Amino acid sequence: xxxxxxxxxxxxxxxxxxxxxxxxxxxxxxxxxxxxxxxxxxxxxxxxxxxxxxxxxxxxxxxxxxxxxxxxxxxxxxxxxxxxxxxxxxxxxxxxxxxxxxxxxxxxxxxxxxxxxxxxxxxxxxxxxxxxxxxxxxxxxxxxxxxxxxxxxxxxxxxxxxxxxxxxxxxxxxxxxxxxxxxxxxxxxxxxxxxxxxxxxxxxxxxxxxxxxxxxxxxxxxxxxxxxxxxxxxxxxxxxxxxxxxxxxxxxxxxxxxxxxxxxxxxxxxxxxxxxxxxxxxxxxxxxxxxxxxxxxxxxxxxxxxxxxxxxxxxxxxxxxxxxxxxxxxxxxxxxxxxxxxxxxxxxxxxxxxxxxxxxxxxxxxxxxxxxxxxxxxxxxxxxxxxxxxxxxxxxxxxxxxxxxxxxxxxxxxxxxxxxxxxxxxxxxxxxxxxxxxxxxxxxxxxxxxxxxxxxxxxxxxxxxxxxxxxxxxxxxx
Amino acid sequence: xxxxxxxxxxxxxxxxxxxxxxxxxxxxxxxxxxxxxxxxxxxxxxxxxxxxxxxxxxxxxxxxxxxxxxxxxxxxxxxxxxxxxxxxxxxxxxxxxxxxxxxxxxxxxxxxxxxxxxxxxxxxxxxxxxxxxxxxxxxxxxxxxxxxxxxxxxxxxxxxxxxxxxxxxxxxxxxxxxxxxxxxxxxxxxxxxxxxxxxxxxxxxxxxxxxxxxxxxxxxxxxxxxxxxxxxxxxxxxxxxxxxxxxxxxxxxxxxxxxxxxxxxxxxxxxxxxxxxxxxxxxxxxxxxxxxxxxxxxxxxxxxxxxxxxxxxxxxxxxxxxxxxxxxxxxxxxxxxxxxxxxxxxxxxxxxxxxxxxxxxxxxxx
Numbered sequence: 001x002x003x004x005x006x007x008x009x010x011x012x013x014x015x016x017x018x019x020x021x022x023x024x025x026x027x028x029x030x031x032x033x034x035x036x037x038x039x040x041x042x043x044x045x046x047x048x049x050x051x052x053x054x055x056x057x058x059x060x061x062x063x064x065x066x067x068x069x070x071x072x073x074x075x076x077x078x079x080x081x082x083x084x085x086x087x088x089x090x091x092x093x094x095x096x097x098x099x100x101x102x103x104x105x106x107x108x109x110x111x112x113x114x115x116x117x118x119x120x121x122x123x124x125x126x127x128x129x130x131x132x133x134x135x136x137x138x139x140x141x142x143x144x145x146x147x148x149x150x151x152x153x154x155x156x157x158x159x160x161x162x163x164x165x166x167x168x169x170x171x172x173x174x175x176x177x178x179x180x181x182x183x184x185x186x187x188x189x190x191x192x193x194x195x196x197x198x199x200x201x202x203x204x205x206x207x208x209x210x211x212x213x214x215x216x217x218x219x220x221x222x223x224x225x226x227x228x229x230x231x232x233x234x235x236x237x238x239x240x241x242x243x244x245x246x247x248x249x250x251x252x253x254x255x256x257x258x259x260x261x262x263x264x265x266x267x268x269x270x271x272x273x274x275x276x277x278x279x280x281x282x283x284x285x286x287x288x289x290x291x292x293x294x295x296x297x298x299x300x301x302x303x304x305x306x307x308x309x310x311x312x313x314x315x316x317x318x319x320x321x322x323x324x325x326x327x328x329x330x331x332x333x334x335x336x337x338x339x340x341x342x343x344x345x346x347x348x349x350x351x352x353x354x355x356x357x358x359x360x361x362x363x364x365x366x367x368x369x370x371x372x373x374x375x376x377x378x379x380x381x382x383x384x385x386x387x388x389x390x391x392x393x394x395x396x397x398x399x400x401x402x403x404x405x406x407x408x409x410x411x412x413x414x415x416x417x418x419x420x421x422x423x424x425x426x427x428x429x430x431x432x433x434x435x436x437x438x439x440x441x442x443x444x445x446x447x448x449x450x451x452x453x454x455x456x457x458x459x460x461x462x463x464x465x466x467x468x469x470x471x472x473x474x475x476x477x478x
Numbered sequence: 479x480x481x482x483x484x485x486x487x488x489x490x491x492x493x494x495x496x497x498x499x500x501x502x503x504x505x506x507x508x509x510x511x512x513x514x515x516x517x518x519x520x521x522x523x524x525x526x527x528x529x530x531x532x533x534x535x536x537x538x539x540x541x542x543x544x545x546x547x548x549x550x551x552x553x554x555x556x557x558x559x560x561x562x563x564x565x566x567x568x569x570x571x572x573x574x575x576x577x578x579x580x581x582x583x584x585x586x587x588x589x590x591x592x593x594x595x596x597x598x599x600x601x602x603x604x605x606x607x608x609x610x611x612x613x614x615x616x617x618x619x620x621x622x623x624x625x626x627x628x629x630x631x632x633x634x635x636x637x638x639x640x641x642x643x644x645x646x647x648x649x650x651x652x653x654x655x656x657x658x659x660x661x662x663x664x665x666x667x668x669x670x671x672x673x674x675x676x677x678x679x680x681x682x683x684x685x686x687x688x689x690x691x692x693x694x695x696x697x698x699x700x701x702x703x704x705x706x707x708x709x710x711x712x713x714x715x716x717x718x719x720x721x722x723x724x725x726x727x728x729x730x731x732x733x734x735x736x737x738x739x740x741x742x743x744x745x746x747x748x749x750x751x752x753x754x755x756x757x758x759x760x761x762x763x764x765x766x767x768x769x770x771x772x773x774x775x776x777x778x779x780x781x782x783x784x785x786x787x788x789x790x791x792x793x794x795x796x797x798x799x800x801x802x803x804x805x806x807x808x809x810x811x812x813x814x815x816x817x818x819x820x821x822x823x824x825x826x827x828x829x830x831x832x833x834x835x836x837x838x839x840x841x842x843x844x
Contacts, residue, residue, distance in 0.1 A: 016720040
């Protein structure tokens, strides 16, 4: 049996508490994971300053080279894992087995992570807007335009309280090591695979192991990471996001409520964009915060919903190893049933129609003994009023909502990604000014098409560093 | 110890338990000495406790004790007539919302902790030294019990203010920073006491508070050992093998002794089996028989003890002159353990929240 230790500043630690992580279909143990305890994390974090000291012995450029090497190792090498090893194919099989994500989607996420690592220099150049990177190391320096700038790290380590259900989120922490900040990872209970594989890839690429901690464990471990790291990210639902709202130390990532918005100038050509819409809803089995959960337009909404339902409705689960497997499984007992019941209740509201049912040839909820699927669902809403008009679920689900263009920005609420199909300059200006939209696409861009040179839910540079004044000589007289 | 010698000790312990059972039932169900609650309850039984309860096994004739019976008054219905002229304490459990469960006590908390005192090694808990009580205050049994323990051993007990009900309220609101601030407030009190020259060498602490105190002292460049503490008994919240190991190896160091305990307001205090490296940090508790008994019973038959090593729910019995509890289903589960030389009766290890309640219970708040 594969046994995975706790990692304490690069040292493996065998705990008295171990959890078995199991195959979601069979219940068979895939690995034993050693669990940390909160006090152990708090004890370790007393030494977090050392991580940054160690990393600053390398230049950011050197660390970017290591990240490139780590990308290849992560994607292609058989790497040590606990008391065994893991090939890339095994990684995908194990990740699929414990998270319910089809293997080809695991491979897709792996490719995405490797891409970000491989392009670290470009990513950092983009995120720092071309700042000479030694300024981040030294704390201050002169830009080529002759201006003294200073960036002060706000933490020695970044804590990551990671989820189980969305392996795509790992791209967010890839730049941390190259930025000379240590990494403290609390993996999701079903997804220890990426943190451990990435740790090993970085280590084999030359990054000292002493700058990493990996702490599997219960909720108290996540709380300890959040408490002791001066900067941390956590992934969860709306309550998690609300709990940490306004806390400068914690970046909480939750549902995205990402949407496609049609401008009146382009909505009559909606048929041209069916592929764009379908893929935005359906990619990664609709599990991402960047998956589209709402398509808003002032007219043709019935036809759009019908066309999407015809495309997505018939899709049914396939085995996880099938390269065309379209749907991720729900592996938490009762979760799919509860979501299904909630949808059934919400579609009873006036003005709401489920359009996909007639194309599905079966129930939305496909129950198995140990897991479930929810099949793609397309809803039509005649107005923005019903609760289901602006919601998000962890499967391919979309509400096509009728809404006047002039009301859209104010009624969409917080939206992580808005892909706006318009050439209307006036409306584009309003969209650019809308502070409730995080990532804005104006043009034919799927919501799931991210450019990793762009910030995601805030720029990680701004999260980890503070721009401040620094002078080592008097300023010019004035 | 040979199997024969242990078996003899077990047999003797069983005799004492049966005798305690007979005496306790006689006391609580006699019209002259019993409490109004049990005398009233006796009328509902289809058996006569005074005649038909002659051994511990006969307690199975009683229905399980329902802790809801302890909610609300009048509290006097629990005072045995035989003790009616004694001053009475009341201790509460729960009570974050609604009416808490109350247990009346006269001297049980003293007796329980005096008995527990006899299990503490003097080299780690020096007699005459002062104590820190780092646990819940207010209407809790622990505060007065630990204070009595300190006095019984010739010391003086220093306490902190800690209201766990407030912490539960903060947790239910999701006010994490409020919880942290309250924990800091409690720990600050402890640090102040330790820094005030009171010659404190012994402590009771819950695992979470001990951890917070140790880390706070480290932040100040000190430690539990440097603060003068030599011996700690901990309990009140979940005490896991991993935490035990972490505590011994990293938090306290080799020169501070710690022993786990398990208990509640109804039962008193169960002792931890003395530390043995061979146990690999497994924590086994033994009830203070014959005054209280812990059984590990089947999840689907609370009258059936599980085989040794198997998992079951914790069933508690209390048999003192002050309280008779003929089988109360605790909100914990664990594994049944074999008798030990020092405690020649069944023990329990791996205690943790009962799996059917675990998801909905707020545990270990202080």
